[in-house]
Amino acid sequence: MTDTVQEAMEALGLRLREIRRYAGVSGRELATFLGQHESKISRIEHGKAKPSSDDIRAYCRHCNADKELPELLATLHAVDTAYMEWRRVLGGGIKRAQQQVMKNEASAEFIRNYEPQIIPGLLQTAEYAEAKLRSVIEFYHLPDDLDSGVLKRMERQQILYKRGYRFHFLISEKALYSTVGNDIVMIGQLDRLLSIIGMPRVGFGIIPLDAEVILSIENFMMFDNRMIKVEGHTAEITITQPREIALYGRAFDVLAGQSVTGEAARNLIRRALEIR
Numbered sequence: 001m002t003d004t005v006q007e008a009m010e011a012l013g014l015r016l017r018e019i020r021r022y023a024g025v026s027g028r029e030l031a032t033f034l035g036q037h038e039s040k041i042s043r044i045e046h047g048k049a050k051p052s053s054d055d056i057r058a059y060c061r062h063c064n065a066d067k068e069l070p071e072l073l074a075t076l077h078a079v080d081t082a083y084m085e086w087r088r089v090l091g092g093g094i095k096r097a098q099q100q101v102m103k104n105e106a107s108a109e110f111i112r113n114y115e116p117q118i119i120p121g122l123l124q125t126a127e128y129a130e131a132k133l134r135s136v137i138e139f140y141h142l143p144d145d146l147d148s149g150v151l152k153r154m155e156r157q158q159i160l161y162k163r164g165y166r167f168h169f170l171i172s173e174k175a176l177y178s179t180v181g182n183d184i185v186m187i188g189q190l191d192r193l194l195s196i197i198g199m200p201r202v203g204f205g206i207i208p209l210d211a212e213v214i215l216s217i218e219n220f221m222m223f224d225n226r227m228i229k230v231e232g233h234t235a236e237i238t239i240t241q242p243r244e245i246a247l248y249g250r251a252f253d254v255l256a257g258q259s260v261t262g263e264a265a266r267n268l269i270r271r272a273l274e275i276r
Helices: 003-022 027-034 038-045 053-062 066-082 094-106 126-140 146-161 183-196 242-258 262-274
Strands: 083-085 110-115 166-172 202-207 220-223 227-231 235-239
Touching: 003 038, 003 053, 003 066, 027 038, 027 053, 053 066, 094 126, 094 146, 110 242, 126 146, 126 183, 166 242, 183 202, 183 262, 202 242, 202 262, 220 242, 227 242, 235 242
Parallel strands: 110 166, 166 202
Antiparallel strands: 083 235, 110 220, 220 227, 227 235
16 A cells, blocks of 8 residues: 555544544444444544445534535545555456546646556557457456457557647566567567657657666556556556655656667667567
């Protein structure tokens, strides 16, 4: 769990504790009213346990704080959406998940994307996307909407050609050698990367394998300076805390400083093509 989620839970717990104390209700009294152990109240109020919407409604009802209910429920929703398990994000299928990503992309003017293992979705060929999404469907036991999911991912890429948007993609050289699909798929994907270099409003850099490891960081996508999406193994994490966003921005700048661009990047791609 990121600092953003933990801090939000602690802030919510603190607000609930203030409401309870202002009403002159003890933790034991509230626990009895909720039919819970007193320790559960303590964990909620110290950010160690996440309250349910029913818990919050009971807090407000028993502490005569019904006016606080809408704001508290909105805060709880923000905590819920900051850490979304993949079973929830992908439960409606790949196409639906791609539609949500499209909304995030459309709402940003400057998108930065770092991928240490694979090619970013906005730069993938249809064949590469198909192979990657198929593995996701199989691993997470998702509804099989592969064809519509691939089509939606390809539709996402239209944003690369629209004015008013800027992009900066960074990948590790390792991504050039990590096989997705087979050699034929990879050859097509690497050729696609060669065509990306030099596109208007699109920055593209490759961090060489022999670059110093200054940072060890997971893949992430930045939408302006207001939101970051991080893809963990079990969940998608949304970061909106300015302090954390600033750290990711610094990390991206450090990685960009290690990357090669232009002809040097083309040479790395051509070298990877030679072994296919």
